[in-house]
Amino acid sequence: MRAVGVDFGGTNVRAALVDVAAGQILGGDAKETVSDKSPEGVAATVERVVKAVDPKNERAGVGVGFAGMLRGWTGVVVNAPNFGWREVDFRAALRKRVGERTEIYNDLNAIAFGEATYGSARGVRDVFFCFVGTGVGAGIVADGKLYIGASHLAGEFGHIKVIPNGRLCGCGMHGCLEAYVSGRNLQAIAREDLQKTTSLAVELAGGLEHLHAGHLDEAAKRGDRYASELMEQAGSLLGVAMANAVTTLNPSRLVMGGGVWEKSSELRRHTMHFFQESVSRPALEGFEMVESTLGESAGVLGAAALIAGK
């Protein structure tokens, strides 16, 4: 069976027509940077990428992994922190454009399902997936099944609280992990802090308006004090949070990925240090931590497999 999978993150959107039995992308994928973040703009982008990868309408359906919190299986996005959405009937908008057999999933659930079906977690019964990109999210495979929770909200790891009354998060609450660790928030913190001073990160970016998490990581690597402290703060919070997840869930594998995680060696270094310090020792027996093997394709493969009912 062929289905279209779409991975709609806070920065990047990817789509592909997938041979679901083989786990193969047919005829190349489509990639865009998200520009219009309004519900209509996002729906139009989904329509465009779906038609680009499946011009002959070979698909049995469209699965969309979306970076937002859903309400059960109603297709309503309750809260999308990186888009500023509250209460959007997104599935209805999508079905009008790309067909009735269209379902939306949380992006991390789609990624977890992709890695569990075709990638780094194939055949592993208990897995925790943690991705750091524009936002922070997790997926859970428990006893061989994708665990989505009582109302489709399991894995909202970016919105666990790590600092009481801390920084305001895109979700509307304060002190979330995501508010200190995600690409979007690292960028926002640095742009606030560095307005009146010069810094290596800004130099590397060629101006404050171009600065992103990658420049901060590079500046930290070269010994810049501000960037180093920011990366250490992010890594300490992330590492402890991951250790707590492993202590709570007892997975045999932890899969890490996402655009920021992959490209930020300083963030990874600090995270690993605090993870090792904090995780319960018995939980490390028979445990391993690995990188996502499907990378950018995990979400599209997983969303296609989910809509195909694999």
Ligand code: ADP
């Ligand atoms: P999405 O969140 O859309 O799924 P990604 O996982 O690809 O996207 O991550 C996008 C994030 O990565 C953005 O916040 C962006 O600023 C950040 N980023 C881009 N380039 C780099 C880099 N070289 N190093 C670290 N982060 C980067």
Ligand code: MG
């Ligand atoms: Mg993503």
Ligand code: ZN
């Ligand atoms: Zn939050």
